[in-house]
Amino acid sequence: MTLADPSAPPPAGLEGSAWFGTARLFEGVRLDLPMGWTCLIGPSGAGKSTLLRLLAGLPAAVRFDGRVTAPGRIAYLAQEDLLLPRLSALANVTLGARLRGGPVDRGEAMALLEAVGLKGMEARRPGQLSGGQRQRVALARALMEHAPLALLDEPFSALDAANRERMQDLALTRLAGCRVLLVTHDPFEALRLGQRILLLNGGRLEEIEALPGKAPHGPQTPGFGARYDEVMARLKGAVA
Amino acid sequence: MRGIALLAAFGALWQAVIVLTGVPPFILPAPARVLAALWSARAMLAENAAVTGMEVLLGMVIGSALGIGAAVGMALSPWLCRVLRPALVASQAVPVFALAPVLTLWLGFGTLPKIVMTVLIVFFPLASVFLDGLLAVPEGMLDLGRLARAPGWRVLVFLRLPMALPSLGAGLTVAAVYAPIGAVIGEWVGAAQGLGYVMTMANARSQTDVMFAALVVLVAMTLALHWAAGRLGAMLRG
Numbered sequence: 001m002t003l004a005d006p007s008a009p010p011p012a013g014l015e016g017s018a019w020f021g022t023a024r025l026f027e028g029v030r031l032d033l034p035m036g037w038t039c040l041i042g043p044s045g046a047g048k049s050t051l052l053r054l055l056a057g058l059p060a061a062v063r064f065d066g067r068v069t070a071p072g073r074i075a076y077l078a079q080e081d082l083l084l085p086r087l088s089a090l091a092n093v094t095l096g097a098r099l100r101g102g103p104v105d106r107g108e109a110m111a112l113l114e115a116v117g118l119k120g121m122e123a124r125r126p127g128q129l130s131g132g133q134r135q136r137v138a139l140a141r142a143l144m145e146h147a148p149l150a151l152l153d154e155p156f157s158a159l160d161a162a163n164r165e166r167m168q169d170l171a172l173t174r175l176a177g178c179r180v181l182l183v184t185h186d187p188f189e190a191l192r193l194g195q196r197i198l199l200l201n202g203g204r205l206e207e208i209e210a211l212p213g214k215a216p217h218g219p220q221t222p223g224f225g226a227r228y229d230e231v232m233a234r235l236k237g238a239v240a
Numbered sequence: 241m242r243g244i245a246l247l248a249a250f251g252a253l254w255q256a257v258i259v260l261t262g263v264p265p266f267i268l269p270a271p272a273r274v275l276a277a278l279w280s281a282r283a284m285l286a287e288n289a290a291v292t293g294m295e296v297l298l299g300m301v302i303g304s305a306l307g308i309g310a311a312v313g314m315a316l317s318p319w320l321c322r323v324l325r326p327a328l329v330a331s332q333a334v335p336v337f338a339l340a341p342v343l344t345l346w347l348g349f350g351t352l353p354k355i356v357m358t359v360l361i362v363f364f365p366l367a368s369v370f371l372d373g374l375l376a377v378p379e380g381m382l383d384l385g386r387l388a389r390a391p392g393w394r395v396l397v398f399l400r401l402p403m404a405l406p407s408l409g410a411g412l413t414v415a416a417v418y419a420p421i422g423a424v425i426g427e428w429v430g431a432a433q434g435l436g437y438v439m440t441m442a443n444a445r446s447q448t449d450v451m452f453a454a455l456v457v458l459v460a461m462t463l464a465l466h467w468a469a470g471r472l473g474a475m476l477r478g
Contacts, residue, residue, distance in 0.1 A: 058383050076387050082380045086402050086478050098398050099388035 008035065009071065009148030012179050014055050016066010018047065025050060025062055026203040033149070033179040037172070037215060039194035040183045041208075041231070045240040046200040048183045049153055055181065056151050070149060075142035075178070077155035077171075081134040083126040083141075089113060090122040093140045105144075112140040116170060132163035139167070143174055150175050152182040156189065168193060172215060187231040191224065192216050197231065201238035208234060269449040277449035278456060285438065289457050292435040295351050295423040296465065299358020303419070304412060306359065307366035314367075315374035315400055316392050328371070331364045336422065340429040354426035354434065361422035366411040373407025374400045409473030416469035420462045435461075 013032040018025040025047040042048050053060040056074055083092045093109040113122055116136040126134050135155060142150065152171070156164045172193060184190055190197050193215050197208040208231055211217045217224060251271045257263070258270050265273060278285065310328075314321040339360065343353040377400050385395040427436025435454045442450035 056383075056387065058386055074387055076383070078380055078383070080378075080380055082378075082384060084381070084399070084402055086405070095384065095398065096388050099385055099390035099394055101390075101394060 009177070009179055011069055012055070012071060012149045012181075013069045014051065014066065016064060016068075018050060018054065018060075018062045018064045018066075020047075020050075020062050024203055026200065026205075029066075029203075029205050031055075031198070031205060033181055034196065035177070035179055036195040037175075037180045037182060037193050038196045038198060039190035039210075040181060040198045040200060041185065041187060041190050041235060042200035043235070043238050043240045044185065046238070047203070047240075048185075048200050051200065052151050052153050052181060052183050071147065073145050073147040073149075075145045075147040075150040075175070077135075077138055077142050077150070077152045079154045079158055081126065081131075081138040083134055083137055085126050088123050088125060089118060089129065089137045089140075092126070092137055093144055095141060096144055109140070109144060112143050113137070115143075115174065116140045132159055132167065135159060135163075135167055136170070139171060139174070148178055150178045150180045152180065154184055157184070157186065164189075169216060187228060187235055191228055191231060192218065199231075199234055199238060201234075202240075206234070266446050266448050269452055273449045274452040274456065277447075277453040281450055281453060285435075285453060285457050288433055288435050288438045288454070289461060291351065291433045292354075292420070292423050292427065292458070293461060295354040295426070295434065296358055296419045296461070299355045299422060300362055300415065300419045300465070302355070303359040303362025304366055304415065307363045307411070307415075308370060308408070310363070310367045311370040311374055312396065314371055316396055321371075321375075325371070328364065328368050332368065336361050336364075337425050340425050343426065344430045349430045349432060351434075353429075354423045354431070357426040358419050358422035361418050362415040365418070366408075366415045369411035369414070370404060370408050373404030373411075376407075377403045405476040405478070406473075409476035412476075413466065413469045413473045416465045417462065419465065420458060424458065 011032070013030075015030045017027040017029065029051070031051070040048050040051065047062075050060045050062055054062075054064055055068055055070055056076060057068065057070065083089075084095065087095070090106065090109055090113065093113060094104045094106065097104045110122060113119065116139055118133060118136055118140070121129065121133065126137070129137065135158075138155070155171075156167050159167060168189070182190075182193060191211060194210045195215065197210045199206045199208055209227070211221055211223060211227060213221070219225065254271050258268060269277075310324070314324055314328075336357065340353070340357055343356055347353040347356060374396070381399050381403070382395065385399050390398070423434065424436035424439075427434040428440055431437040435458050438454040439451050442448070442454065
C-alpha cells in the first residue's frame with residue numbers, strides 16, 4: 001500500500017447502476033476520475049449527463065443504486081451559462097459565496113474575470129455580453145469554488161468554433177490540477193482535450209485510447225486523424 | 241402630448257355623438273357640462289376622492305404585502321405550497337364582487353369593508369402571479385444552489401427572488417388596475433362617502449353630469465395608480 005500524495009486532490013468517482021423507470025440506463029458502471037481531463041462521449045440518451053449529475057449530487061430523475069465519491073466542493077459548468085440576468089458579471093461570479101453564506105472575495109472575483117479575458121466588463125450584465133463572454137463569466141464563477149473536481153456538461157457546444165477553442169484552452173489552463181469530467185458529444189473535442197476518453201455504450205463504460213502527450217491536441221498531432229476515425233466508428237456503433 | 245391629442249379626439253367624438261343623435265343631457269351630458277360639474281362640485285368630489293383613494297391605497301398596500309408574504313411562504317415551504325396552491329387557483333374563480341354585500345353585512349358601512357374588498361381583489365392575482373414567478377426559476381439555476389448546499393431561504397433570496405421580480409412587477413401593475421374596482425364596488429353596495437357613493441347618489445337624482453364627473457376623477461385616479469405601479473414594475477424588471 002502506498003501513501004496517498006497529500007497534494008493530490010481528494011478522489012472522485014462513481015460505482016453502481018441506474019434505471020430510468022424500469023429501463024436500465026447503465027449497470028455495474030465503475031468510474032474513477034484520475035487527475036486531469038476525462039472525456040465522456042456517447043450517443044444521445046446514453047446517460048452521460050445523468051452520470052455527471054449523479055456525481056455532482058444533483059437530482060437526476062433516475063433510480064440509482066451505488067456509491068458516489070465526490071469532494072464537498074465541485075466546479076460545475078453546464079451548456080447554458082446559468083447567469084442571473086439582473087446581476088453584474090462580478091456579482092454572478094461571487095454568487096456561490098453568497099449562496100453558501102461565506103465571505104465574498106471581490107478582489108479574487110475581479111482577478112478571475114481578468115484571467116478569463118473580461119477585464120473592464122465586471123459591471124456588465126449578461127445581456128450586455130456575447131455568448132462566449134457569458135460562458136467565460138460562468139467559467140470564472142466555477143473557478144471561484146477552488147474545487148478539486150470540475151464537472152463540465154457540454155459547456156462548449158453552444159459556442160462558435162473560434163470561441164469554443166478559446167474557451168477550451170482557457171478551461172484547460174485554469175483547471176490544471178483538478179480532476180475534470182467533460183461530457184461531450186463531439187469526438188473532436190474529446191480527442192483535443194482528453195487524457196482519457198470513455199464511451200458510454202449500451203449502459204457500459206468502454207475506454208478508448210486517447211492521444212499521448214499534453215493537451216490540447218490538434219489535427220497536426222501525429223495519429224490524430226486515425227484516432228478520430230476510430231472514435232467516430234465506435235461512436236457510430238454505440239447504442240443508447 | 242399624444243395623451244392630450246387622444247383626449248381631445250375622444251372629447252370631439254363624444255360631442256359629435258351628442259350633436260348627431262340628440263340624446264338628452266340626463267342620458268349623456270356633453271363634455272362641457274361634465275367639466276362644469278367637475279368644477280362646481282370640486283370640493284365635494286375631492287373630499288370623496290380622498291376617501292376612495294385612501295381605501296384603494298390601504299387595500300393595495302395590505303393586499304400586496306399579504307400576497308407577497310403568501311407567495312414567499314409557499315415558495316419556502318413545499319408543504320404549505322401543496323396545501324394552499326389549489327386554494328389559490330380555485331379562489332381565482334370566485335367573483336370577489338359577489339362578496340361585497342356579505343362584507344358590508346359583516347363589517348358595516350364604513351371604510352373597512354371597502355378596504356377588505358380591495359385587499360381581496362389585489363391579494364389573489366398578485367400572490368398567484370408572484371408564486372408562479374418564484375417557482376418558475378430554471379432548474380439549472382437551482383442546481384447552482386444545490387451545488388453550494390444553500391438552505392431554502394438563501395435560494396429564495398439569491399436565486400428565486402431576483403428571477404421573480406419581473407412577475408412581481410407585472411402582478412402589481414395588474415393589481416393597481418383592479419384595486420379601485422374593489423373600493424368602488426364596496427361603496428356601491430353601501431357607503432356614506434366615496435366616489436362610488438357619489439355615483440350612486442347622482443344616478444338616483446338624475447345628476448348624470450355629476451356621475452360622469454365622479455367617473456372622470458376615478459379614471460384619473462386609476463391611471464395615476466397604474467402609472468405608479470408601472471414605474472415600480474419597470475424598476476423591478478431592472
